[in-house]
Every structure is written in structure tokens, then in C-alpha cells.
Amino acid sequence: xxxxxxxxxxxxxxxxxxxxxxxxxxxxGTDYIHWYRQLPSQxxxxxxxxxxxxxxNRMASLAIAEDRKSSTLILHRATLRxxxxxxxxxxxxxxNFVFGPxxxxxxxx
Amino acid sequence: xxxxxxxxxxxxLKTGQSMTLQCAQDMNHEYMSWYRQDPxxxxxxxxxxxxxxxxxxxxxxxxxxxxxxxxxxxxxxxxSAAPSQTSVYFxxxxxxxxxxxxxxxxxxxxxxxx
Numbered sequence: 001x002x003x004x005x006x007x008x009x010x011x012x013x014x015x016x017x018x019x020x021x022x023x024x025x026x027x028x029g030t031d032y033i034h035w036y037r038q039l040p041s042q043x044x045x046x047x048x049x050x051x052x053x054x055x056x057n058r059m060a061s062l063a064i065a066e067d068r069k070s071s072t073l074i075l076h077r078a079t080l081r082x083x084x085x086x087x088x089x090x091x092x093x094x095x096n097f098v099f100g101p102x103x104x105x106x107x108x109x
Numbered sequence: 110x111x112x113x114x115x116x117x118x119x120x121x122l123k124t125g126q127s128m129t130l131q132c133a134q135d136m137n138h139e140y141m142s143w144y145r146q147d148p149x150x151x152x153x154x155x156x157x158x159x160x161x162x163x164x165x166x167x168x169x170x171x172x173x174x175x176x177x178x179x180x181x182x183x184x185x186x187x188x189s190a191a192p193s194q195t196s197v198y199f200x201x202x203x204x205x206x207x208x209x210x211x212x213x214x215x216x217x218x219x220x221x222x223x
Contacts, residue, residue: 031208043217095212098154
């Protein structure tokens with residue numbers, strides 16, 4: 001498995017950008033980097049994923065370091081609805097994702 | 110589409126009882142899996158299936174059985190419930206086992222074993 005490390009918690013102000021870091025120093029060349037988030041009392045939901053290049057979608061952007069040992073999830077304008085636990089996953093066994101404890105993001109009004 | 114549907118949402122069992130957690134998806138997904146989530150922790154993989162008739166163990170399979178007789182359904186059976194199995198259980202599915210695919214999760218079953 002590609003072991004990932006993330007901060008336990010982060011805070012952001014509403015409508016400001018948020019950068020959530022993740023280290024995955026043991027990631028292999030074929031591992032995708034996935035990000036999921038879990039809102040309170042819900043199942044995880046997909047945010048974004050990438051392999052080597054930076055990725056953008058309507059929810060977020062993913063910046064992947066050139067050596068792929070780290071990545072950053074960028075929420076461009078945090079809203080109260082973005083308060084959740086964010087999981088970074090460096091996958092090595094198909095869809096058998098290994099979820100760590102993630103980063104708990106608090107968004108302050 | 111309903112996506113991934115889990116039933117029941119809540120369940121209380123006594124030690125030694127057995128039960129089945131139901132999971133169904135209507136997206137014709139090949140891959141399905143079960144995770145458990147203990148308080149303050151990430152999700153841990155229990156069992157997974159890459160297609161009908163094919164199942165395999167994840168990280169924490171002891172005390173659980175699965176079967177996959179159809180593409181749509183992937184039930185999780187607790188054979189003899191123990192307090193250590195008190196947890197929130199999530200079912201997930203994706204189009205294929207390819208690591209580039211997205212996983213879709215159900216809303217979870219909260220299980221308490223007394």
C-alpha cells in the first residue's frame with residue numbers, strides 16, 4: 001500500500017481557499033491519488049483523483065508534486081457545506097482503498 | 110438511479126445473534142466492497158467482490174461472510190455477533206476494479222452489539 005499522512009485537522013474561513021496537503025512518499029508509479037470526503041453521518045463521497053498531472057473538476061483541484069510523493073487538494077472557495085473529513089488515498093490494489101484517519105476540515109463563518 | 114442502497118440504517122443485536130446487512134446497487138457495477146468504520150478512524154476493508162460469483166477477503170474479514178450471486182447485491186453476514194463488531198458499515202461499488210474508477214458509497218448501517 002501507498003501509506004499516506006495528512007494533518008489531523010485544519011480550519012478555514014468561509015469563502016477563502018483551502019489547501020489540504022497529503023504525503024504519499026511510498027507511492028508506486030501506477031498508483032492513482034484519490035481524494036474522498038465524508039460529511040457528518042454520511043458515507044464517503046468522491047472528490048477528485050489523478051495520476052501525474054494536475055486535475056480540476058467542479059468540486060476541487062488536485063495538485064500533484066512532480067515526484068508524486070505529495071499532493072494538495074485545493075478547494076477554491078470554502079463553504080460551510082465543505083466541513084468534512086477529507087481522505088487522501090494512494091491506491092495499490094485496484095479499488096481496495098486504504099483509508100487513513102483523514103483531515104477534519106472546519107469552516108468558520 | 111438510487112445508487113448504492115444499504116438496509117437497515119440502524120440495528121441492535123445481542124452477542125451471539127446473526128444477521129445480514131443488505132447492499133444493492135443499480136448502476137451495473139462489477140466491483141463491490143464492504144468497509145467498517147470505528148469512531149474517529151478511517152474505513153477498513155472487510156470483503157470485496159470483482160464480479161458475480163467472485164469474492165475475496167480484505168483487511169478485517171474475521172467474523173463476516175459475503176456472497177455475490179448477482180451483480181446488483183452484495184450482502185454481508187455476521188455469523189455470531191460480538192461487541193467488537195459494533196461499528197458503522199459502508200458498502201461501496203464501482204464500474205470496475207480498475208484503480209482509476211470512482212467508488213460510490215452507501216449511507217451506512219450503524220450496528221450496535223450488546
